[in-house]
Amino acid sequence: MSAADTKAVGPPVPVPPDPQAIGKSSHDDDAPRVQKRKRKKGELLPYLLILPAIVAIAAVYIYPLSKTVIMSFQDMGRRELWSGEPAPWVGFEQFTNILGDSEFWWVTFRTIVFMAICVTLTMGIGLLVALLMRKLSTWVRLVLTACLIAAWSMPLMVAASIFRFMADSDYGLINTLIAKVAGEDWLGHNWYLNPIQGFGIITLLVVWGAIPFVVVTLYAALTQVPQELEEAAALDGASAFGVYRFVTWPVIKPVFTMVATLSVIWDFNVFGQIWLLRGNKPEPEYETLGLYSYSKAFESTSFSQGSAIALITVLLLSGVAVYYLRQLMKTGEVE
Numbered sequence: 001m002s003a004a005d006t007k008a009v010g011p012p013v014p015v016p017p018d019p020q021a022i023g024k025s026s027h028d029d030d031a032p033r034v035q036k037r038k039r040k041k042g043e044l045l046p047y048l049l050i051l052p053a054i055v056a057i058a059a060v061y062i063y064p065l066s067k068t069v070i071m072s073f074q075d076m077g078r079r080e081l082w083s084g085e086p087a088p089w090v091g092f093e094q095f096t097n098i099l100g101d102s103e104f105w106w107v108t109f110r111t112i113v114f115m116a117i118c119v120t121l122t123m124g125i126g127l128l129v130a131l132l133m134r135k136l137s138t139w140v141r142l143v144l145t146a147c148l149i150a151a152w153s154m155p156l157m158v159a160a161s162i163f164r165f166m167a168d169s170d171y172g173l174i175n176t177l178i179a180k181v182a183g184e185d186w187l188g189h190n191w192y193l194n195p196i197q198g199f200g201i202i203t204l205l206v207v208w209g210a211i212p213f214v215v216v217t218l219y220a221a222l223t224q225v226p227q228e229l230e231e232a233a234a235l236d237g238a239s240a241f242g243v244y245r246f247v248t249w250p251v252i253k254p255v256f257t258m259v260a261t262l263s264v265i266w267d268f269n270v271f272g273q274i275w276l277l278r279g280n281k282p283e284p285e286y287e288t289l290g291l292y293s294y295s296k297a298f299e300s301t302s303f304s305q306g307s308a309i310a311l312i313t314v315l316l317l318s319g320v321a322v323y324y325l326r327q328l329m330k331t332g333e334v335e
């Protein structure tokens with residue numbers, strides 16, 4: 001072996017360490033796993049936060065609804081309620097009797113007409129007031145908003161008492177003001193003798209209580225309309241109605257639709273306003289579906305029939321609720 005061969009087979013030259021590898025440890029391999037575990041915990045956090053609300057809703061709504069469904073297929077009367085005996089099952093007999101009763105259909109028609117009038121007036125007046133608020137000065141708008149919130153926060157019993165006093169036949173403000181214009185024959189006029197006039201007073205109470213929510217919500221939607229687009233449309237020769245139709249309305253339409261859908265659900269289930277204005281005992285001419293169900297259940301002691309009417313009401317409103325959820329999902333997709 002020569003000297004050259006000895007050099008060739010000498011000890012290997014050490015390779016310099018990689019600077020990027022300095023500081024790495026065996027724990028770095030577990031970093032993706034830790035991050036993945038933290039991410040999973042973060043994804044579960046919102047569900048854990050709303051879990052108490054879900055449990056409360058299940059206790060308040062799901063159990064009574066399931067009990068209502070079961071009771072509607074039974075024949076539960078006062079004896080079964082107080083004795084604890086199981087009520088006999090009658091199948092669809094309650095629904096057959098209700099759907100075959102002409103009174104039920106008159107009450108349903110009355111409820112739909114009353115709801116349609118209340119929703120139309122609420123949304124129309126609310127939209128006009130919201131549009132007006134855009135033209136007001138800041139301090140006037142703040143005063144109006146405070147008045148709306150004060151009216152909105154007023155308890156229903158207090159508001160009903162005020163409207164009962166205003167429509168009182170002897171000392172009511174409405175009769176006094178009309179008498180100054182149309183003559184003293186209006187003094188002592190009873191508005192509730194005629195159901196149409198009586199429902200007019202009830203409608204005023206319902207609309208008065210619903211307008212603040214509509215105004216505040218629609219005004220919030222109007223603040224999202226770009227003023228540059230409205231000014232550009234006006235410079236291009238569009239009229240005020242044209243600017244509203246082609247610029248303002250497309251922006252606020254999703255919010256308007258959702259508020260109108262909620263108003264349909266609320267006004268379809270009006271109960272307290274009629275109950276309080278009619279002295280806790282509404283006449284049959286003033287019964288809507290909610291009052292009709294209450295009357296059948298507690299005055300006629302036919303709890304199963306009242307439950308069946310309530311279930312039919314839920315089914316009638318289920319389509320509206322599905323439409324509301326679809327609009328809510330669409331709005332979320334747009335955002």
